[in-house]
Amino acid sequence: MAALLAGIRVLDLTNVLAGPFCGYQLAQLGADVIKIEVPGSGDLARQLGADPALNRRLMGASFLAQNAGKRSVTLDLKRDAGHALFLRLIATADVLLENFRPGVMDRLGLGYAQLKEAKPDLVYCAISGFGQDGPLRDNPAYDQIIQGLAGVMSVTGDATSAPLRVGYPVADTLGGITAAFAIAAALVRRGRTGEGEFIDVSMLESTLAAMGWPVSNYLIAGQTPQPMGNDNATASPSGAFRCRDGLLNIAANKQEQYEALCRLLGRDDLITDPRFAGREERKHNRQALSGEIEAALARETAEHWEAALNHVGVPAGRVLSVPQVLEHAQVRQRRVLRRFEQVPGVDRAVQVVRAGFRLADGDPGPEAPPPRLGEHTDDVLRQIGCSAEEIGRLRADGVI
Numbered sequence: 133m134a135a136l137l138a139g140i141r142v143l144d145l146t147n148v149l150a151g152p153f154c155g156y157q158l159a160q161l162g163a164d165v166i167k168i169e170v171p172g173s174g175d176l177a178r179q180l181g182a183d184p185a186l187n188r189r190l191m192g193a194s195f196l197a198q199n200a201g202k203r204s205v206t207l208d209l210k211r212d213a214g215h216a217l218f219l220r221l222i223a224t225a226d227v228l229l230e231n232f233r234p235g236v237m238d239r240l241g242l243g244y245a246q247l248k249e250a251k252p253d254l255v256y257c258a259i260s261g262f263g264q265d266g267p268l269r270d271n272p273a274y275d276q277i278i279q280g281l282a283g284v285m286s287v288t289g290d291a292t293s294a295p296l297r298v299g300y301p302v303a304d305t306l307g308g309i310t311a312a313f314a315i316a317a318a319l320v321r322r323g324r325t326g327e328g329e330f331i332d333v334s335m336l337e338s339t340l341a342a343m344g345w346p347v348s349n350y351l352i353a354g355q356t357p358q359p360m361g362n363d364n365a366t367a368s369p370s371g372a373f374r375c376r377d378g379l380l381n382i383a384a385n386k387q388e389q390y391e392a393l394c395r396l397l398g399r400d401d402l403i404t405d406p407r408f409a410g411r412e413e414r415k416h417n418r419q420a421l422s423g424e425i426e427a428a429l430a431r432e433t434a435e436h437w438e439a440a441l442n443h444v445g446v447p448a449g450r451v452l453s454v455p456q457v458l459e460h461a462q463v464r465q466r467r468v469l470r471r472f473e474q475v476p477g478v479d480r481a482v483q484v485v486r487a488g489f490r491l492a493d494g495d496p497g498p499e500a501p502p503p504r505l506g507e508h509t510d511d512v513l514r515q516i517g518c519s520a521e522e523i524g525r526l527r528a529d530g531v532i
Contacts, residue, residue, distance in 0.1 A: 135162020138527045142227040147175045150259050151231035152198045159201035160487045160496040171206040174505040190505050191281030191477045200484050201498030206506035206532050207287030209240055213531045220516045222251050229257040234269045244330045253328040255318045259311050263334035278303035282339040287346055306336035306342050368414040374426050375434040379451040397428035472501040
């Protein structure tokens, strides 16, 4: 079966994370994603990651993580010849994806208004920290800046450690997945009506949209969200609990789950204890209840209790490290990782994470390894009619 986005061409001008993550989702669904990079250096993520040797080769781990399945073309958009080549590429494209600060593409003569004249049905997606208007529109933004401004850090950690940054770039990732969703929706409408669209993705707004519960508790219930560490504000016992050898997350959010937990632990008395009899009582006496539960959990390992609790219908899961979850039987059976034995410019096999869903007609995933800088420049330029001589001149002039 054809991939869901087969036949869709995306010009990806983005750098670092939010934009490349969006492009990676589209590539996994079969889109032809052409990554337009600055000659000589390319995406900054090529120099980022935990392996300095890969960074020096411009194949950093941060780049490898979200650029498989794309083609790389080097092109200097500030040069007249590069500008003209880009317009020729736009004529072949369905989607343009960029994450410059607002106004940069307009100054290059490549903003939506200009490109719409050349390609009326173009889906143009601009990702930025704060969107195309508003008092912060011109501010630079990285993930941690957005986490702080969005209130994420204020509710992460506990009373003694907050505010804390979430341990991975959650705001960048949400911005990217929001953009991919919006692009897919715009392509559906274009298929019906032939209309293009301008999509203005704000990382700040994408993050706020994902904070539905803490935001609604303030907007609707008038309650200012507070950091609660590993506890769940809506229920108790619901959070991380110490077992004999480590932490176990337990979510006994329903009355029947709480009662099943108490029986399994041999603490039936906790069911009728007036301090813990109902949801609100348990929330009010959270610390006392957690102490009783942890005393019982200390008899066995987290792995033992995980199996036992799930067996009786109480959601439970160990707190794993990244290496542990990647080796987990669930991850392996569902083939979450895609392995490339050979990657140009890399001296080892590379594994990347595929999209977070499966399809009956074939799982999404990248068909090719992450590209070397400019690996596909000649092929793509030949496809738009450039001769070998023209390509040679462009390279000699530093345009590609």
